[in-house]
Each structure stands twice: as structure tokens, then as C-alpha cells.
Amino acid sequence: MSADEETQSALVPVQSTALTKGGAKSLAARGRAHLRDKEEAEEWLRKGLELQGAAPHSHWPPAPINPYAVPQPAMSAELQRIKEQEGREQLRKREEMLKEAFHCFECGYELDPSNPELLYCLAHSYYHWAGGYGVLKNEEKAVSLYQRAADLGHAGAQTKIGDAYAQCGFTWLPKDREQAARWYQAAAEQGDEEAVCMIVEMYQRGEGVRQDHSEAARLLRNAAARGDETARHNLRLYAKQYGSPYEDGDADTP
Amino acid sequence: MPTEIVRHLSPDEQELARKRQELAILEAELTDRELSLANLRAELAAFEGRYLREVGILYAELDDWNAKIAEFAAQVAGTEQARAAASDARAQADESYAAAHGEAAKAKDFSPSPELRKLFTDVVNQIHPDRAANEIDRALRNRLMAEANLAYKRQDADALRKILKEYKSLPESVEGDGAAADLERVLRQIERIVKRLAQIESEVAELTSSEIARLMAKVVSATAKGRNLLAEMKKDVQDRINLARKEFKAHPSMTRPQ
Numbered sequence: 001m002s003a004d005e006e007t008q009s010a011l012v013p014v015q016s017t018a019l020t021k022g023g024a025k026s027l028a029a030r031g032r033a034h035l036r037d038k039e040e041a042e043e044w045l046r047k048g049l050e051l052q053g054a055a056p057h058s059h060w061p062p063a064p065i066n067p068y069a070v071p072q073p074a075m076s077a078e079l080q081r082i083k084e085q086e087g088r089e090q091l092r093k094r095e096e097m098l099k100e101a102f103h104c105f106e107c108g109y110e111l112d113p114s115n116p117e118l119l120y121c122l123a124h125s126y127y128h129w130a131g132g133y134g135v136l137k138n139e140e141k142a143v144s145l146y147q148r149a150a151d152l153g154h155a156g157a158q159t160k161i162g163d164a165y166a167q168c169g170f171t172w173l174p175k176d177r178e179q180a181a182r183w184y185q186a187a188a189e190q191g192d193e194e195a196v197c198m199i200v201e202m203y204q205r206g207e208g209v210r211q212d213h214s215e216a217a218r219l220l221r222n223a224a225a226r227g228d229e230t231a232r233h234n235l236r237l238y239a240k241q242y243g244s245p246y247e248d249g250d251a252d253t254p
Numbered sequence: 255m256p257t258e259i260v261r262h263l264s265p266d267e268q269e270l271a272r273k274r275q276e277l278a279i280l281e282a283e284l285t286d287r288e289l290s291l292a293n294l295r296a297e298l299a300a301f302e303g304r305y306l307r308e309v310g311i312l313y314a315e316l317d318d319w320n321a322k323i324a325e326f327a328a329q330v331a332g333t334e335q336a337r338a339a340a341s342d343a344r345a346q347a348d349e350s351y352a353a354a355h356g357e358a359a360k361a362k363d364f365s366p367s368p369e370l371r372k373l374f375t376d377v378v379n380q381i382h383p384d385r386a387a388n389e390i391d392r393a394l395r396n397r398l399m400a401e402a403n404l405a406y407k408r409q410d411a412d413a414l415r416k417i418l419k420e421y422k423s424l425p426e427s428v429e430g431d432g433a434a435a436d437l438e439r440v441l442r443q444i445e446r447i448v449k450r451l452a453q454i455e456s457e458v459a460e461l462t463s464s465e466i467a468r469l470m471a472k473v474v475s476a477t478a479k480g481r482n483l484l485a486e487m488k489k490d491v492q493d494r495i496n497l498a499r500k501e502f503k504a505h506p507s508m509t510r511p512q
Contacts, residue, residue, distance in 0.1 A: 027353050028302070028465035029465045031305065031487060032472070035469070035487070038486070114489070
């Protein structure tokens with residue numbers, strides 16, 4: 001070892017072990033890869049939401065004829081054909097875009113399986129785009145993804161799990177009013193407007209929870225303070241219906 | 255008219271004066287660069303310690319669960335391939351555990367007081383090996399400088415004071431032996447300092463391009479935007495641990511009598 005090398009090594013005794021040992025270095029590398037994946041997953045999520053938002057609505061297939069509606073003048077056969085063609089074209093476009101959005105959410109989920117928003121969007125795809133939209137409706141998968149997002153604190157997903165336990169649009173989980181109330185409550189505390197409506201009704205009826213108008217009023221007041229118009233409206237309504245627990249001066253002031 | 259006795263400097267002396275000036279500038283730069291290098295090392299080590307303590311241990315725990323899952327799977331499958339996968343997973347878990355619980359994880363947060371910085375600057379000014387007058391002096395300075403680097407990283411002001419005192423009290427530290435060799439010595443010193451500055455430059459480049467430094471840069475820039483990346487990572491890894499634990503408990507081999 002030359003004198004220079006000796007100097008060098010003497011001056012570098014405090015070098016971080018990250019630079020010399022494999023273990024800590026690979027943990028640091030892993031941390032960086034983790035962050036990279038997170039960023040990329042965010043990017044997929046953004047892209048998927050953009051596609052989902054931009055997917056055109058289609059008037060095809062037409063809604064069943066309402067027998068009570070005022071009869072409309074019949075369309076000419078030519079116009080009907082054009083409308084149908086347009087509708088089919090729109091529908092094809094919508095399916096294509098939603099399928100692509102689903103693909104984006106899946107890619108994001110692969111990279112970051114712990115992103116609550118991604119879990120929620122993926123679950124939404126599995127639940128809503130039943131048949132025809134490129135993704136087969138899969139309630140089991142949707143519920144398990146909603147559950148994961150809910151466990152991670154996603155308010156929208158907590159409401160969905162509440163819905164699932166209340167069997168409100170879901171059939172996968174057994175009906176369990178207490179569980180439903182628990183999840184609605186969690187979502188309502190976070191400001192989910194839908195959950196506020198549900199849990200308030202449960203408190204009023206004593207469904208899954210003990211009947212408690214003052215708790216219902218508290219949740220409504222919190223929601224109204226956050227700017228939830230429905231809650232404000234309901235607060236006025238219930239004040240007339242049930243009286244004192246819902247009467248509190250500042251709810252009416254915007 | 256006032257008269258002055260002007261002593262004309264010989265060309266050698268003129269050269270020596272010029273070189274001394276150059277040396278003084280280089281020495282100031284060296285002090286500055288050594289201090290920033292020491293700061294960089296200490297900051298990285300402190301960040302690494304924090305990262306390992308907060309996130310690293312969770313990775314180690316995750317790896318442990320994954321290894322357990324792989325080991326159970328190997329027991330059930332009984333194939334060579336499954337056994338190899340299990341032993342790989344266990345090796346990874348052991349490595350992560352050692353890294354997350356090793357020396358590096360013990361590094362404390364680094365926030366040097368002005369006094370500590372001043373002491374370290376004094377040490378570099380007085381003891382840096384590249385200012386040595388002769389080889390014996392140089393060896394001693396090497397040792398003390400290494401100790402000072404460690405003490406600075408530990409933020410141990412007392413140790414730095416002791417080092418300064420020790421150097422002053424040693425007879426080897428007496429400098430200079432005649433004017434004739436001065437120019438030669440100054441030139442050698444300049445050469446050594448220039449070399450050391452280049453070394454510092456390359457070490458700083460190496461440090462800043464290391465994984466931990468890049469990770470730190472990301473975390474720091476996210477903090478400026480109000481995001482706590484380390485906390486987000488912790489949450490993610492904890493979630494993955496929960497999943498792995500669930501998978502382990504639901505593993506078919508768990509229900510079989512061993």
C-alpha cells in the first residue's frame with residue numbers, strides 16, 4: 001500500500017456503511033425502487049381516471065319504453081337507423097376507453113398494491129362495468145379490493161363496505177347491520193356525504209346502533225360545517241320532524 | 255525625503271512568497287471542502303440510520319414473513335425448486351435483518367452545533383495530513399485526522415478538543431528546519447493539497463450518487479412539498495406485512511399436522 005493510499009484510507013474511516021455493505025445498500029435501493037413504483041402507479045391512476053372521465057355516455061341501448069310517458073311522434077326509419085348507428089359507435093368508444101382505464105388501474109395496482117385510491121378505482125371497475133364494458137362484473141373481487149382500501153382509510157371504500165354489509169346493491173357479504181354502521185360511521189367521520197346520510201338514518205331508526213338523535217345531529221352538523229348541502233337541508237328537515245336535537249342556530253347560516 | 259532600506263528579494267524568495275500565498279488559498283479551500291465532505295458523510299449516515307430504523311426494519315419483517323411462506327410452501331410441495339426458492343427467501347430475510355439492525359441503523363441524527371463545526375475546522379487547519387512537514391508528522395496527523403472524522407460524526411466536541419491538545423503537546427509537531435528547503439516543501443504541500451482536493455471531489459461525487467443519497471434527496475424534496483415519504487413508505491410496507499401475515503395464516507400447510 002502506497003503512502004497515498006494509506007492517507008486515503010485513514011481519512012475515510014467514517015464512510016457510510018451503505019456504501020460498503022451490501023445489505024443496507026440494497027435496502028436503500030429497495031426504498032428508491034419503492035418510491036419509483038409509487039410514482040409510476042400514481043401516473044397510471046391519473047391516466048385511468050382521465051380515461052374514465054372522458055369516456056362518452058351512450059344512449060344505446062335505449063331505455064325501456066315508459067308506458068306512462070307522453071307518446072313522442074315516431075321517428076322516420078332513416079333517422080332511427082342513424083341514431084342507432086351513432087349510439088352503437090358511442091357505446092363502442094365508451095367500452096374501449098373504460099377497458100383501457102381498467103388496464104391502467106391494473107398496471108398501477110401491480111406497482112403499488114397499497115394505494116387506497118387505486119384499490120378503490122380498481123374495485124369500482126370490477127363492480128360497475130358489468131358485462132360489455134371489457135371487464136366482467138366480479139363482486140367478490142370488488143368487495144375484497146374495497147375492503148383493502150377501507151382498511152387503509154379510504155372514505156369512499158368504507159362507504160362501499162358499509163353498503164356491502166347493508167346489502168345495499170351488493171350481495172357478496174352477509175347482511176350485518178352493526179358492521180354496516182361501523183363502516184358508515186368511519187366514512188362519515190371522514191366527510192363522506194353518502195355515508196353521512198346512511199349512518200344518520202341508522203341512528204334515527206336504531207338500526208345496527210343504539211337509537212341516538214343527538215349523535216345523528218352531531219354528524220349532520222359536522223357535515224354541514226364542511227359545506228355538505230344535503231346535510232344542511234336534512235338538518236332543517238329533521239328539526240321540523242324531531243325537534244330539539246337537530247335545532248342548533250348556526251346550521252342555517254351558510 | 256524619507257529613506258527606506260529596501261531589501262530586494264532573490265528570484266527564489268519571490269517564488270517562495272508567491273507559492274506561500276497560493277498555498278494559503280489552497281489550505282483555506284481544503285478546510286472548507288473537508289468540512290463539507292465530513293458534513294455530507296455524517297448527514298448521509300444519520301439519514302441512513304433513520305431510514306433503517308423506520309422503514310428498513312419493516313422490510314426485514316416483510317422478508318421474514320415471505321421467507322416463512324416460502325418455507326411452508328416448500329414443505330408442502332417438497333420439490334427441489336420450492337426448496338431453493340425458500341432458501342433464497344430466507345437468505346434475503348437474513349440479509350435484510352442484518353442490515354436493518356446493524357451498526358448503520360444506530361446512527362444518530364446529525365445537527366452539528368457551530369462550536370462543533372468550529373472545532374472540526376480547527377482540527378483540519380492544524381492537523382490535516384497534507385500540511386505535514388515530514389513523514390513522521392504526517393503519520394501522526396493521519397491518525398489524529400481519522401479520529402477527528404469519527405468524533406465529528408459522533409458530534410463529540412470533547413474528543414475534538416482532546417485531539418487538538420494532543421497534537422499541540424507532541425514534540426513531532428515542531429515544524430520547519432531551515433529556509434533552504436522551504437520552497438521545496440511548499441511545492442510538495444501544494445501538490446498534496448491539490449491531489450486531496452481532487453480526491454474529495456470524487457468522493458463527494460461517489461457519495462451523492464449513492465442509493466442512500468438519492469433516496470435522501472427524494473425524501474428531502476418531498477418534505478419541502480409537505481409530503482412525508484418515509485411515513486408513506488412505512489404505511490405501505492406495513493400494509494404488505496399485514497397481507498403476508500394473512501397469507502401465511504391462511505396457508506394450507508398451516509392447517510395440516512406437521
